[in-house]
Amino acid sequence: MKILVPIKRVVDYNVKVRVKADNSGIELANVKMSVNPFDEIAIEEAVRLKEAGKATEVIAVSIGPEKAQEQLRTAMAIGADRAILVQTDAPIDLGGVEPLAVAKTLKALVDKESPDLVIMGKQSIDDDSNQTGQMLSALLGWAQGTFASKLELGDGNLKVTREVDGGLETLELKTPAIITTDLRLNEPRYAKLPDIMKAKKKELEVLAAEDLGVDYTPRLSIVKVEEPPTRQGGGKVADVDELIDKLKNEAKVLS
Amino acid sequence: MSVLVIAEHDNSEIKAATLNTITAARQIDGDVHLLVAGANMDGAMQAASQIHGIAKVLKADAPELGHHLAENIALVIVELATNYTHILAPASTFGKNVMPRAAALLDTQQISDISAVVDADTFERPVYAGNAVATVKSSDAIKLITVRGTTFDPVKAEGGQPEVEDVAPKGDAGLSSFVGLEASESDRPELTSADIVVSGGRGVGSAENFAIIEKLADKIGAAVGASRAAVDAGYVPNDYQVGQTGKVVAPDLYIAIGISGAIQHLAGMKDSKVIVAINKDEDAPIFQIADYGLVADLFEAVPELESKL
Ligand SMILES: Cc1cc2nc3c(=O)[nH]c(=O)nc-3n(C[C@H](O)[C@H](O)[C@H](O)COP(=O)(O)OP(=O)(O)OC[C@H]3O[C@@H](n4cnc5c(N)ncnc54)[C@H](O)[C@@H]3O)c2cc1C
Ligand SMILES: Nc1ncnc2c1ncn2[C@@H]1O[C@H](COP(=O)(O)O)[C@@H](O)[C@H]1O
Numbered sequence: 001m002k003i004l005v006p007i008k009r010v011v012d013y014n015v016k017v018r019v020k021a022d023n024s025g026i027e028l029a030n031v032k033m034s035v036n037p038f039d040e041i042a043i044e045e046a047v048r049l050k051e052a053g054k055a056t057e058v059i060a061v062s063i064g065p066e067k068a069q070e071q072l073r074t075a076m077a078i079g080a081d082r083a084i085l086v087q088t089d090a091p092i093d094l095g096g097v098e099p100l101a102v103a104k105t106l107k108a109l110v111d112k113e114s115p116d117l118v119i120m121g122k123q124s125i126d127d128d129s130n131q132t133g134q135m136l137s138a139l140l141g142w143a144q145g146t147f148a149s150k151l152e153l154g155d156g157n158l159k160v161t162r163e164v165d166g167g168l169e170t171l172e173l174k175t176p177a178i179i180t181t182d183l184r185l186n187e188p189r190y191a192k193l194p195d196i197m198k199a200k201k202k203e204l205e206v207l208a209a210e211d212l213g214v215d216y217t218p219r220l221s222i223v224k225v226e227e228p229p230t231r232q233g234g235g236k237v238a239d240v241d242e243l244i245d246k247l248k249n250e251a252k253v254l255s
Numbered sequence: 256m257s258v259l260v261i262a263e264h265d266n267s268e269i270k271a272a273t274l275n276t277i278t279a280a281r282q283i284d285g286d287v288h289l290l291v292a293g294a295n296m297d298g299a300m301q302a303a304s305q306i307h308g309i310a311k312v313l314k315a316d317a318p319e320l321g322h323h324l325a326e327n328i329a330l331v332i333v334e335l336a337t338n339y340t341h342i343l344a345p346a347s348t349f350g351k352n353v354m355p356r357a358a359a360l361l362d363t364q365q366i367s368d369i370s371a372v373v374d375a376d377t378f379e380r381p382v383y384a385g386n387a388v389a390t391v392k393s394s395d396a397i398k399l400i401t402v403r404g405t406t407f408d409p410v411k412a413e414g415g416q417p418e419v420e421d422v423a424p425k426g427d428a429g430l431s432s433f434v435g436l437e438a439s440e441s442d443r444p445e446l447t448s449a450d451i452v453v454s455g456g457r458g459v460g461s462a463e464n465f466a467i468i469e470k471l472a473d474k475i476g477a478a479v480g481a482s483r484a485a486v487d488a489g490y491v492p493n494d495y496q497v498g499q500t501g502k503v504v505a506p507d508l509y510i511a512i513g514i515s516g517a518i519q520h521l522a523g524m525k526d527s528k529v530i531v532a533i534n535k536d537e538d539a540p541i542f543q544i545a546d547y548g549l550v551a552d553l554f555e556a557v558p559e560l561e562s563k564l
Pocket of ligand 2: 007008009092102121122123131132133
């Protein structure tokens, strides 16, 4: 069984981002970039399936700038066998390659590679869209198991447990299928130095976005990007009695 | 021009977020229709047919819609789509699951989690964990949108008289089936629509200790939330998580206990009207956004607070 894992190069989750002075987007110069955290969980899950003898090959793919090779190398250090970069100079966070275009590109790669399963993140932490997996499964006519916290592979089907607003839902899906990861699916490993060295020698194919014939013209134009209003906080109370007094008599949120 | 809202419901009740989504729809156009897709849904239809501010309820009743599987509901939405300029759903796990699938089938780029309607083509949405707000203008003919419930007031659940129309089901896509739901039962108010939320973090220390958070919540009629760390550690179920990748809340009062205030947590609660933080570390970032910060050991302060209220 072959597993495709789409990963996105995003601003590291620890970075406090800043809006560009001209309000056109986010300042990305000299900012630490990483694999989108949900995609790390996706690679980890795929690699564990390989280690358990259930998968034969794990392919990491990304749509992004030349530098996204760094994140594909990270994926291979965790255990992906090879990688494909669909290279583009268009922005991938806002006002460039949008989830629908990513899904179309991924569909072209699925048609080419014929995986049995695609495991990807539920959400990019830059655009916070939470769309691409659902869109890819629609374009392929496949089943979708979103927000997964548990996967059980059967023969021609799979069981997925999903983190939903009311609790945990279990579905059975026909395969091939798309899975999107939630935080509790697994805890990704740290790649060890020997694995990082080994990853440098693994195959990384680079395709030009144009070659896949997908139109990257954005459907959503960015009118502006602004800082949210800042909240005036920082007030302190000395003890529980003062807190109760303030909540009742100043904020009037308790009676 | 009409706007279609996809109702979120469990066949017996309409979920509150549907009412906020209708308000967003009405800011686009006054002619709003509501799709209720499910099975054995007398209760949900009863409720839907009283909602204020909608002209029509579309009823899609079929066994394969009973569990709200995305593959089946998307087919119904796609069939109806040509009658509408905009289709909206709550940005809940239900809407997030179904809407992008329908959007891709319609070849439109969905606009996720809008926090404001600027005009019929232009919307605001938080990005980068709420560190920025993007104003985006859509060029698609049909716009599919998910709505952040906390930034739109709900319409009234009663007093409306929409007409009810049956829509033909589209059959079972045959891709997925429902196995089970492990529902987290609670008599407390729903987290995303509660007036007061009490949340606990890693500082609470264990599932057993979480009882002191719950006791305080029950005393003041609050919902209970949590940070990711508290969920990961197994103190509480996953659906308690507040934040960038969990639930977004904006109650009148949010009490954060033993939570440091990571940006991913703030993304889900910083629009609350009044924020209280109880933390033993006076430098915890949560204090920067709290209206009332109490530097204290939660194991002393929380029981004291509970007993004095
Ligand atoms: C992709 C991704 C998505 C994420 N999504 C979310 C999300 O949606 N929601 C979310 O919450 N987080 C999310 N996180 C995690 C986030 O980055 C933080 O790790 C998390 O919010 C920390 O939880 P915490 O504040 O409970 O724990 P900590 O940061 O460990 O803070 C515990 C606090 O408790 C205090 N404390 C300890 N003991 C006591 C005591 N006895 N009395 C009083 N105070 C005490 C400490 O001083 C400390 O401030 C996400 C992270 C990633 C990478
Ligand atoms: N440019 C990209 N390259 C590869 N995968 C992507 C890209 N953008 C999004 N994805 C995948 O789609 C998931 C959801 O992203 P989004 O719909 O943008 O929130 C991510 O977690 C990735 O797995």
